[in-house]
Amino acid sequence: MLGYIVRCPLGGLAWHYLQYFLGLARLHHDVYFVEDSDDVPWSCYDPTRNVTDTDPTYGLIFAKNTFGRVGLGDRWAYFDAHREQWLGPCANRIRDICNSADLVLNISGANPLRPWLLEIPARAYIDTDPVYTQIRNIIDPTRRFRTTQHTVFFTFGENLIHNRSSIPVDHFPWQPTRQPVVLDAWPVTPPPKHGKFTTVMQWDSDPSVEYDGYRYGMKSESFLDYLDLAEKAGTILEIALGSVSAPRDFLCNKGWRLRNPLEVTRDPWIYQKYIQDSKAEFSVAKHGYVVTKCGWFSERSASYLASGRPVVIQDTGFSQWMETGTGVISFSTPEEALSGIGEIINRYEFHCRAAREIAEVYFDSKKVLTRLIESALNPSALQSADQIQLPKNE
Numbered sequence: 001m002l003g004y005i006v007r008c009p010l011g012g013l014a015w016h017y018l019q020y021f022l023g024l025a026r027l028h029h030d031v032y033f034v035e036d037s038d039d040v041p042w043s044c045y046d047p048t049r050n051v052t053d054t055d056p057t058y059g060l061i062f063a064k065n066t067f068g069r070v071g072l073g074d075r076w077a078y079f080d081a082h083r084e085q086w087l088g089p090c091a092n093r094i095r096d097i098c099n100s101a102d103l104v105l106n107i108s109g110a111n112p113l114r115p116w117l118l119e120i121p122a123r124a125y126i127d128t129d130p131v132y133t134q135i136r137n138i139i140d141p142t143r144r145f146r147t148t149q150h151t152v153f154f155t156f157g158e159n160l161i162h163n164r165s166s167i168p169v170d171h172f173p174w175q176p177t178r179q180p181v182v183l184d185a186w187p188v189t190p191p192p193k194h195g196k197f198t199t200v201m202q203w204d205s206d207p208s209v210e211y212d213g214y215r216y217g218m219k220s221e222s223f224l225d226y227l228d229l230a231e232k233a234g235t236i237l238e239i240a241l242g243s244v245s246a247p248r249d250f251l252c253n254k255g256w257r258l259r260n261p262l263e264v265t266r267d268p269w270i271y272q273k274y275i276q277d278s279k280a281e282f283s284v285a286k287h288g289y290v291v292t293k294c295g296w297f298s299e300r301s302a303s304y305l306a307s308g309r310p311v312v313i314q315d316t317g318f319s320q321w322m323e324t325g326t327g328v329i330s331f332s333t334p335e336e337a338l339s340g341i342g343e344i345i346n347r348y349e350f351h352c353r354a355a356r357e358i359a360e361v362y363f364d365s366k367k368v369l370t371r372l373i374e375s376a377l378n379p380s381a382l383q384s385a386d387q388i389q390l391p392k393n394e
Contacts, residue, residue, distance in 0.1 A: 002104060002111035006035050006078050007044045009062035011264075011271030012200055016128075016179070016299045018268065020107060022070050023182045023365030029373070032090060032097055033067065033076040036111040043082070047262050054082045063088070066268055070185075079114070103376055106150065109133065113149045124376040125150040126177060130157025130167060130296055131288040135211045137170040147172060152379045154372065159295035159317045166292045168211055177372050179299035180365035186272070186306035188356050191348070195279030196238040197312065197341060200261055200271070200300060203246035209288065216288030220245070222314060223284050226334055230255035233341050237282055240264045240274070275304055280344050280351075281311040282337070293317030301328075305359040310351040312340040322362060327354030 001024065003017035017033070024031040037043040037056065045051075046058040056078060067073045077090035086094055095116055103122040106113065113123065125147060127133045133155070136143040147153075147170075154177040159165035161176050201219055208217040220243075230237045231254060238257040241248065248258055264274040275281075281304040289296045295317040304311050305327060314337075315330035324330045329340035329351075344351050 001031060002034050002036070002106045002117075004035065004108060004110040005033075005066065006056050006059035006063050007037065009045070009059040010047065010262075011266060011268040012300060013265075014062075014066055014268045015271065015303060017107060018066070018070060018185075019180045019182055019299070019365060020105065020369070021067075021072060022185060023180045023369045024373075025072060025075075026182060027366065027369060027373075031075065032094070032101075033072070034079070034094065034098075034111070034117075035063075035076075036079045036114065037081045038112055039081050041082075047266075054080075056080060056087070060087060062267070069269075103373070105372075105376070109146065112146065118149060122152065122377055123150045124152045124154060124372075126372075127153070127155040127157065127174065128179075128299070130155050130160065130165075130294045131216055131286075131292050132206070132209060134168050134170040134172075135209050135216065137172065138168060139211065144170075152376050154375075156296045157292075157294035158321050159293055164320055165294045165317060167294050175375055176295075178297060178368060179302045179363060180368035180372075181302050181306045181359055181363040182365045183306055183360065186303055186359075188306075188308035188352075189276045191308070191352055192277050192279060195277060196236050196257065197233075197280050197282040197344075198238045198240070198259075198274065198278040199281050199283040200240040200264060200274070201242070201283065203241060203243035205243070205286075214291075216291065217286070218288075219284055219286055221287035222290055226284060226337060227251075227254055229334055229337055230257075232334075232338055236279070236341075238278075272303070272307075275300075275309060276307050278304070278309055279348075280304070280309050281313065282341065283311070284314045285316045289316040290314060293320075295321060297322070302359060302363045305355045306363065308352045308356045310344045310348075310355045312337060312344060323358070327351050327356075327358045 005014050021033050042052045043054050044056045067076050074089045077088040077094040098116040101120045104120045105124050107126045108128045109125050137147050153172045153174050155174040158176040160167050203220045204218045240259040240261040242261040265271045297318045301311045310327050312329045315332050319330045331337040331340050
């Protein structure tokens with residue numbers, strides 16, 4: 001499996017990939033984590049220096065500590081294309097591992113497929129950023145070429161399959177998938193007495209995209225309708241907010257409590273404790289997810305649910321494939337958001353129990369990854385979109 005941990009060593013992003021890595025290992029697959037620096041000069045982020053350059057030193061230490069703690073410390077390698085060398089515990093044998101592999105999972109399409117990966121017979125692209133992925137495939141020849149190097153295609157945009165979304169068509173045969181959660185790695189903990197509704201987010205993670213006369217913005221655009229929510233809800237809404245463009249002083253004056261995201265994402269377990277210390281999650285979604293009704297659901301929100309923490313989250317169309325109203329409260333307006341927060345507070349223990357149940361039904365890594373692997377290795381067995389639709393209550 002290919003991921004993005006050495007280059008972006010932050011706790012929340014690490015869990016996104018750990019759920020796959022650990023989940024596949026729990027299913028007794030012979031799984032290895034491989035990462036590539038890519039060829040760009042802004043490969044690696046170092047939060048201690050707050051710089052992005054080609055030096056992977058911090059990320060390698062982060063990866064070593066992270067993988068070691070989950071018992072997979074000897075099953076990863078990093079290719080530094082700038083120095084043309086393999087690093088990590090599998091550095092000396094990773095080419096042999098690739099030669100014998102049946103499947104590569106390129107999660108988020110975050111890694112280039114080098115020659116040693118192109119020889120693997122099944123190569124799955126897992127699109128975790130629907131709408132934006134499809135537009136890039138349409139307008140960027142380099143990105144489209146990278147996508148064509150895969151043999152099977154999965155997307156978090158689950159509504160794309162039955163034409164229930166306005167995602168632009170890039171003509172790749174996308175199949176639905178969603179974030180797996182290793183449930184025993186995310187145990188339910190007692191809820192805090194004075195916890196807040198929290199989230200971790202980037203105000204602007206990337207530039208907005210325009211295509212065919214439509215604009216697809218970031219979370220900053222979605223947030224505009226909810227600026228006054230904190231004043232109405234009271235001092236219970238907190239954001240670990242990233243991005244230099246975020247209007248922090250303005251948000252504080254509007255009643256939002258802000259945290260430094262680097263404090264709560266320093267490593268995967270600090271991030272996990274931040275979620276466990278929360279009462280629930282409140283979050284908007286990227287504007288592009290919302291306006292296309294693509295059905296995307298956050299890997300972060302899935303972790304809140306697994307911890308027994310309810311979520312009040314902006315509807316991206318996921319209410320078309322997920323039961324909502326208990327544990328997961330979806331909203332499309334500020335009034336619905338405020339009502340959802342009140343509902344969680346008034347029946348808190350009930351919604352906590354429902355949150356974990358939803359995680360077990362929809363995001364259990366055993367179910368999600370078994371279905372993913374079977375579909376990736378046997379794509380010809382998928383005869384229709386109806387057959388590949390993830391059931392609501394399986």
